[in-house]
Amino acid sequence: MTAIRAVNLHKRYAGTTAVADLSFAVEPGRVTGFLGPNGSGKSTTMRMILGLDRPSGGTALVDGRPYHELRHPLRKVGALLDAKAVHGGRSARNHLLAVAQSNGLPASRVNEVLETVGLREVARRRVGGFSLGMSQRLGIAAALLGDPEILIFDEPVNGLDPDGILWIRRLMRRLAAEGRTVFVSSHLMSEMAQTADHLIVIGRGRLIADTSVEEFIGRSSQGYVRVRSPRLAEVAELIRVGEPNGDHLRVTAMSTLEIGTITARAGIPLEELTFVQPSLEAAYMELTKNSLEFTS
Ligand code: ADP
Numbered sequence: 651m652t653a654i655r656a657v658n659l660h661k662r663y664a665g666t667t668a669v670a671d672l673s674f675a676v677e678p679g680r681v682t683g684f685l686g687p688n689g690s691g692k693s694t695t696m697r698m699i700l701g702l703d704r705p706s707g708g709t710a711l712v713d714g715r716p717y718h719e720l721r722h723p724l725r726k727v728g729a730l731l732d733a734k735a736v737h738g739g740r741s742a743r744n745h746l747l748a749v750a751q752s753n754g755l756p757a758s759r760v761n762e763v764l765e766t767v768g769l770r771e772v773a774r775r776r777v778g779g780f781s782l783g784m785s786q787r788l789g790i791a792a793a794l795l796g797d798p799e800i801l802i803f804d805e806p807v808n809g810l811d812p813d814g815i816l817w818i819r820r821l822m823r824r825l826a827a828e829g830r831t832v833f834v835s836s837h838l839m840s841e842m843a844q845t846a847d848h849l850i851v852i853g854r855g856r857l858i859a860d861t862s863v864e865e866f867i868g869r870s871s872q873g874y875v876r877v878r879s880p881r882l883a884e885v886a887e888l889i890r891v892g893e894p895n896g897d898h899l900r901v902t903a904m905s906t907l908e909i910g911t912i913t914a915r916a917g918i919p920l921e922e923l924t925f926v927q928p929s930l931e932a933a934y935m936e937l938t939k940n941s942l943e944f945t946s
Pocket of ligand 1: 663664666667668686687688689690691692693694695
């Protein structure tokens with residue numbers, strides 16, 4: 651059974667379309683990255699999946715049902731949305747106990763999840779004094795409390811130090827390896843490339859790509875050759891397949907050797923003949939560059 655499904659999901663706020671006709675499926679046993687620039691509608695989509703925001707159109711299903719129809723929501727799906735949205739006066743342990751109690755979960759899970767996220771030693775400290783990293787860990791502990799099959803994390807690495815980032819990546823990989831569904835948002839391609847198996851990319855609330863990370867990397871790793879010459883117009887005429895791009899030509903259909911041979915035969919000097927391999931981040935920027943501004 652597909653773990654999460656969005657069907658023609660739509661969300662309008664006054665003057666803004668945050669999510670537009672968005673359909674996708676998230677499968678178990680892998681980490682699915684939900685990638686898009688800031689403001690592209692990731693949080694809004696996640697909130698609609700979790701029943702925290704009402705769609706203006708379409709549906710979001712968890713395990714085949716709308717969230718509010720789940721019998722034991724926290725046993726089915728755990729979520730980290732805003733890590734700082736926790737009552738600051740409570741200790742970490744009391745916060746988790748309160749969540750467990752109000753959701754009919756055994757108190758014994760509290761110690762287990764505190765251990766899992768590495769907060770056992772600070773369990774009695776007030777949450778108000780927690781660093782962002784500790785708050786993220788506490789948020790993840792709360793998400794894990796019901797031992798859910800499905801996990802939803804909204805930008806979990808934001809503001810973390812390198813140790814924290816590594817820890818969260820490993821945790822997400824482990825949860826997926828256990829057969830769970832992990833749906834995690836980020837605005838950074840580099841982050842997703844290291845964590846996700848599958849990518850759902852959105853821009854301006856619309857689906858841009860639904861692809862495996864491998865395929866995305868494969869597609870975006872087609873490089874090009876950059877050619878600069880004081881006689882660039884002649885080079886362009888000779889090789890014919892170059893695209894003028896400011897002070898250089900951009901060539902995808904010929905190798906550096908082919909271009910070098912042709913220009914050498916014609917006696918044209920080159921200033922530069924470089925094979926350029928775009929980074930993943932660059933490929934992602936290219937993919938989303940038309941979706942950075944909003945229209946209503
Ligand atoms: P992301 O998570 O990708 O950064 P969001 O889902 O937070 O994007 O936001 C998508 C768009 O919806 C943005 O333009 C944002 O300003 C707008 N938006 C989000 N929440 C609200 C709200 N409660 N009221 C009005 N506009 C909102």
